[in-house]
Amino acid sequence: MSLDPARVLDLDPLLDDPDTRIVVCCGSGGVGKTTTAAALGLRAAERGRKVVVLTIDPARRLAQSMGIDSLDNVPRRVKGIDDSAGGELHAMMLDMKRTFDEIVEAHADGERAAVILNNPFYQSLSAGFAGTQEYMAMEKLGQLRARDEWDLIVVDTPPSRSALDFLDAPKRLGSFLDGRLIRLLTAPAKLGGRAGMKFLNVGMSMMTGTLGKLLGGQLLKDVQTFVAAMDTTFGGFRTRADATYKLLQAPGTAFLVVAAPERDALREAAYFVERLAAEDMPFAGLVLNRVHGSGATHLSAERALAAAENLDAEAAEDLESTAVENLDDARIVDQEGGKAGLRNSPDTYGSSESPASETSPPDGSEGPAGSDGSDEGSPAATDRTDAPTDTPPHGHRTVEQLTAGLLRLHAERMQLLSREQRTRDRFAALHPEVAVAEVAALPGDVHDLAGLRDIGDRLAANRPELPETGA
Numbered sequence: 001m002s003l004d005p006a007r008v009l010d011l012d013p014l015l016d017d018p019d020t021r022i023v024v025c026c027g028s029g030g031v032g033k034t035t036t037a038a039a040l041g042l043r044a045a046e047r048g049r050k051v052v053v054l055t056i057d058p059a060r061r062l063a064q065s066m067g068i069d070s071l072d073n074v075p076r077r078v079k080g081i082d083d084s085a086g087g088e089l090h091a092m093m094l095d096m097k098r099t100f101d102e103i104v105e106a107h108a109d110g111e112r113a114a115v116i117l118n119n120p121f122y123q124s125l126s127a128g129f130a131g132t133q134e135y136m137a138m139e140k141l142g143q144l145r146a147r148d149e150w151d152l153i154v155v156d157t158p159p160s161r162s163a164l165d166f167l168d169a170p171k172r173l174g175s176f177l178d179g180r181l182i183r184l185l186t187a188p189a190k191l192g193g194r195a196g197m198k199f200l201n202v203g204m205s206m207m208t209g210t211l212g213k214l215l216g217g218q219l220l221k222d223v224q225t226f227v228a229a230m231d232t233t234f235g236g237f238r239t240r241a242d243a244t245y246k247l248l249q250a251p252g253t254a255f256l257v258v259a260a261p262e263r264d265a266l267r268e269a270a271y272f273v274e275r276l277a278a279e280d281m282p283f284a285g286l287v288l289n290r291v292h293g294s295g296a297t298h299l300s301a302e303r304a305l306a307a308a309e310n311l312d313a314e315a316a317e318d319l320e321s322t323a324v325e326n327l328d329d330a331r332i333v334d335q336e337g338g339k340a341g342l343r344n345s346p347d348t349y350g351s352s353e354s355p356a357s358e359t360s361p362p363d364g365s366e367g368p369a370g371s372d373g374s375d376e377g378s379p380a381a382t383d384r385t386d387a388p389t390d391t392p393p394h395g396h397r398t399v400e401q402l403t404a405g406l407l408r409l410h411a412e413r414m415q416l417l418s419r420e421q422r423t424r425d426r427f428a429a430l431h432p433e434v435a436v437a438e439v440a441a442l443p444g445d446v447h448d449l450a451g452l453r454d455i456g457d458r459l460a461a462n463r464p465e466l467p468e469t470g471a
Contacts, residue, residue, distance in 0.1 A: 007428070009285035009437035012460050015044040018151065019252055022141070025287075026157045026166055027258040028268040032289040035446050035455060036258050036439075037156035038065055041089055042078075042449065043456035044152050048085035052144060055156040056094045056137050065447055066091055073098045073140075080449055090150070099136040100126040102143075121222035133158045134166050138244040145247060167245075167275065254284040261291050261420035266427045273431055285435035286427075287459065292420060292441050294413050301414035308407035315400035437462075 014020055025037040034055055041053035052075050063071040066078045071093035078089040104116045116122055125132060137158055144153050157166040247253070255276055259269035269286060276283045428436075439458045446452055 007432070007435050008462050009435035010462055011040070011437060014254060014284055015040065015049065016047060020152065020254055021252040022145065022153045022155065022254070024155045024157065024248065024253065024255045025258050026255060026272060028265055031258050031260045031265050033258045034156050036287055036289060037154050039452045039455035039459060041154040042081060042452045043460065045087040045089035046082045046085060048087045050088045050151040051154060052090040052092065052150045053154045053156065054092055054094065054140060054144065056133060056158040063091070063093065065449070065452055067449060094137055094140055096133050096136045097126045099140050103139060116226065119222055119226045121226045135241060138241065142244045142247060167279070249280055251282070253282050255281055256284050256287055258287045258289055260289055261423050263423055266423055270427060270430055273434060285437065288424065288436055288438045290441040291438045292413065292416055294417060296410065299410065301411040304407040304411040304414065308404040311400045311404040315398050
């Protein structure tokens with residue numbers, strides 16, 4: 001089953017549309033989101049858009065492929081692109097802690113900001129608390145959009161086990177920090193510390209004391225001080241997360257789900273497509289990355305394996321025939337030499353005299369080996385030089401063997417294509433409405449602008465890489 005033209009994802013109109021302001025590349029980890037985001041950003045910039053690519057990938061592959069020594073929390077302009085259409089390309093990598101610090105510094109006076117930034121609980125939270133990376137990615141997206149310096153923002157979502165983490169983690173973190181437990185822990189601080197405890201009933205006091213023992217008195221105090229300071233500074237976390245969430249739902253945002261043609265990756269993609277629909281998120285289509293192809297799809301795996309077995313059988317017969325001929329030729333050579341003939345004769349076995357002594361000249365003169373004892377001219381030497389050389393040298397393969405090996409490699413490739421095709425077709429059967437762009441697997445990693453440009457060309461080629469079903 002080939003991709004129907006109505007379901008092929010056409011990316012150029014999406015990138016060219018001035019109403020498209022945000023493109024979010026999402027999906028599970030290890031499917032090529034970073035490369036896809038960078039390639040889309042480069043293509044849009046070379047078509048006249050002013051683009052910034054926001055990556056959260058800690059491997060820094062984006063910086064390397066764009067020729068930048070390093071990326072940080074500030075957008076850096078990428079040099080070397082074709083700017084004849086008037087476009088620009090900028091890139092940055094999310095610094096999770098620095099983004100959190102910027103929020104505090106932007107919404108608090110110097111004294112209150114210092115209290116928050118030096119709070120131990122805040123330092124742990126901003127450095128790696130579960131969900132903080134996704135929360136800060138959405139926060140940075142909101143900051144970039146508010147600055148209105150770029151026509152298009154391309155977001156490479158954080159690498160994670162689940163593609164849904166990008167949508168779920170910010171809400172989870174906001175709900176936790178705005179939740180009942182945190183409110184309970186901060187109640188004493190809001191009511192004035194120890195004095196406020198007088199307003200709490202006995203049950204509340206006992207529970208707070210128990211939590212203090214479980215969490216540690218200092219940690220409890222740090223949490224209370226942090227949340228109270230943050231609340232009075234710029235409002236709740238959940239409110240900010242909801243504001244950015246609405247930005248993702250707004251017209252002008254487009255989600256691209258990136259997946260590999262593998263069962264787990266496409267299962268995650270299917271979950272994400274369903275979730276985007278449930279949340280009324282603007283979904284553009286699926287980028288099926290690292291798709292394998294073949295220039296000889298008419299030769300099936302079964303036929304290739306059968307041909308390889310036939311060639312192996314023919315090669316084995318030829319080698320056996322050659323070995324027999326070599327053995328016969330070698331025996332004839334030995335008989336002519338005489339010395340080998342005596343060595344192989346049954347009359348010499350059990351005799352006390354060696355074959356050499358029987359064939360020595362009677363006058364005691366030196367034999368054919370010469371005075372230096374070398375075996376030049378001896379039958380053994382004749383064996384080495386005159387024996388037929390039809391058998392391939394050790395470690396070398398015949399043409400038939402090499403051809404059989406290539407046929408087996410082709411069969412493995414066709415079996416891989418068949419698996420990828422079945423996986424893609426199962427996804428298409430579940431979501432026939434989803435437009436798909438297929439990108440062929442490359443022999444190596446993309447590490448420069450030329451490689452990103454090639455990926456962009458493949459993304460916009462509007463052609464399926466996988467063969468039709470039944471091919």
